[in-house]
Amino acid sequence: MAERVNKKTKARWLKQLHQWHWISSALCLISMVLFSVTGITLNHAADIDAQPVISERQAVLPPPLLATLAQTERGPLPETVRRWLAREAEIQVDRRDAQWSADEVYLAQPRPGGxxxxxxxxxNGELIHEDTDRGWVAFFNDLHKGRHGGAVWFWFIDLFAVATLLFALTGLALMALHAKRRPATWPVxxxxxxxxxxxxxxFVH
Known part of the structure; x- marks a missing residue:
């Protein structure tokens, strides 16, 4: 009777673990491929030739908008200034805080890959905008490291890590349940x- 109960319990656990294992593997599959490939590109970063593409724009801000800036002391660029930059100078800026001083406003916009x-x-309202694009390899490398990906990507990495742990731990549990029939399980x-x-x-110093 006890043996029958143990077999039922084992079968129930096997079914549950298999379900958790395949769901976590399905959720992690594409991201694991991405992180594995970028692990290789990061490890060989010095061997990958990348030529950054740098573009520069110059313009002069109209006096009314310059006056608006003069009245602002902190925070992001005013909405009217951002709209003018996008429309007239083809410069896209977001709502992140700028650095304000007595004679200049400076806005840094780091992003993955550039x-x-x-x-x-x-x-005098003169402005200079410089944009650097380091390519797709740098883009995915920065995503791997979580650099400048924003809050959503930050939480995605945490959730991906949890799902990967679930995948690994359910795999370990399945190995334990099948270990008697596979003698090489624990040595490997x-x-x-x-x-x-x-x-x-x-070798690591």
Whole structure:
């Protein structure tokens, strides 16, 4: 009777673990491929030739908008200024806070795979905008590192990490349940644990 109960319990756990395992693997599949590939590109960053594309624009802010800036001391650029920049100078800026001083407004806009900055002279309204695009490899590398991805990407990485842990732990539980029929299970698992620590101890200084 006890053996029958144990078999039913094991079968129930197997079914549940298989379900968690395939769901977590399906959720993680594309992201695991992305993070694995970018792990390789990050490890060989010095060997990947990338030529940044830099574009620069110059313009003069109209006096009414310059007066609006003169009345602002902190926070993002005023909405009217942002609209004029997009329409007249083809410069897209967001609502992040700028750096305000007595004679200049400076706005940095870092992003995955590139960055941009805008400087406006509060004396004469002259502005300079520079945009640097480092390419798709740099874009995905920065996403891998979580650099400048924003709050949504920040939380996605955390959720992806949790799903990956679930995938790994359910895989470990499934291995434990099948270990009796697969004698190599624990030696291979132990090898996966020992090898990284040996490499760290012997070659990482």
């Amino acid at each position: 960055d941009a900055w805008l400087a406006i002279d509060l004396g 698992t132990a090898l996966g644990l020992i090898v990284p620590w040996l490499l760290i101890a012997l």
